[in-house]
Amino acid sequence: MARISSRVIIFNKDKVLLMFRRKKQINGDIREYYVVPGGGCENNQTLEQNAIRELKEEMNIDIKITNYVGLDISDYGFANYFVGEIESGELKLGGEEKLKSNEDNFYLPMFVPISKLNDIDVVGRDYIIKAFNKEFEKLNNAILTDQGICPTCYDRKFNGILYGDNSKNIIYRDKYFEAFLSTNPRARGHVIISTLKHFKDMMEVDDKTCKKIFKLAKKIMCVIKEVYKSESVYLCTMCDGLNNHFHLQLIPRYDYEKRGSINFVKERKPYIYEKDKIEKLRDLIKK
Ligand SMILES: [Zn+2]
The missing domain is CATH 3.30.428.10 (HIT-like)
Incomplete structure (x- = not known):
């Protein structure tokens, strides 16, 4: 099955929270780019629970999910983009990313001005812009079914998140x-x-x-x-x-x-x- 991930777009006024990456490519070139924080789903976690866990692990912040933005299907799998807000915590690198971080594979969380997004290499740029413009999709059964998730089970596990109470x-x-x-x-x-x-x-x-x-x-x-x-x-x-x-x-x-x-x-x-x-x-x- 394709890899399923959830990612969270967090704004602070006109800035967005991203993970800066510097990574040595196979051919030796250095690529500098930014990704929306988040990661692969673990068993028995909903997309939202996974997103919350990932942000806690890799950025040391407690967040809440406020909206679903959309699903990006690519060679890397299914990436679900959410919008969230920070509830508490001091932003710093943690988890697996901290352990892996070195000169050739560098991670740094930072807020980046929206106005700079077109000048830098950002994975998921379209979703950040959509979220900034408040263009939200609704997480629905078709989106889940495409990812191999049973909507009925998902709805029950998450107290009626799809179909309501x-x-x-x-x-x-x-x-x-x-x-x-x-x-x-x-x-x-x-x-x-x-x-x-x-x-x-x-x-x-x-x-x-x-x-x-x-x-x-x-x-x-x-x-x-x-x-x-x-x-x-x-x-x-x-x-x-x-x-x-x-x-x-x-x-x-x-x-x-x-x-x-x-x-x-x-x-x-x-x-x-x-x-x-x-x-x-x-x-x-x-x-
Ligand atoms: Zn089911």
Whole structure:
């Protein structure tokens, strides 16, 4: 898998925090350039957590992330640019960079005026300019999927950073599963059941979990039928791809709708939050 990194652009008025580099190239030439601080992601860290850790290690500062700027895909991998602010700490070189720093491979953190960016060799210049002009992108599931990160797992790990707080739509949750009303429903009462553990599709799910999720699905289908007075509830799963997160869709069919597979692809409808229905679903599933 390509290397995934996160980098943080930090401004101080009209200056930006960069790491100055002087490095002897293979042919013996000396290259002097600047990079946005940050580095490669470590296991089990979100892009943001990784950025915060890297800045602490290499520049001795505590920062907070305020915005996502964009994704740079190159031969070096995926670089995610964020904007951040310094919360505390005294700027000085640390970590691996400090250990590695020598005459031929030199590191120095410094604030560089924005007005000088065009005259120097800067990796990630476009992203610094974008951030300076407050042109932010939203970190979304397509950006994560491109990097081999499951958006569902990412969202859960980071308390709804992508999809927002979904807790008011959750109708059931235990150690293994979560069931919630789809906010992009194909019918009123459209429910999604998803495993808490990452499986890319049903073929990957162990038998025990499979059995459990189908028992739960049956229960929830009966409850949906009762609460929404639908004529039937259909079930499907169509996860397809490495970064899909296994889930079942429970889609009600009402008496005014035709039977058949058309129900799996009914036009999506606006989601209406119905507190009384949600409470009823929760109560009946618990029983
Ligand atoms: Zn996942």
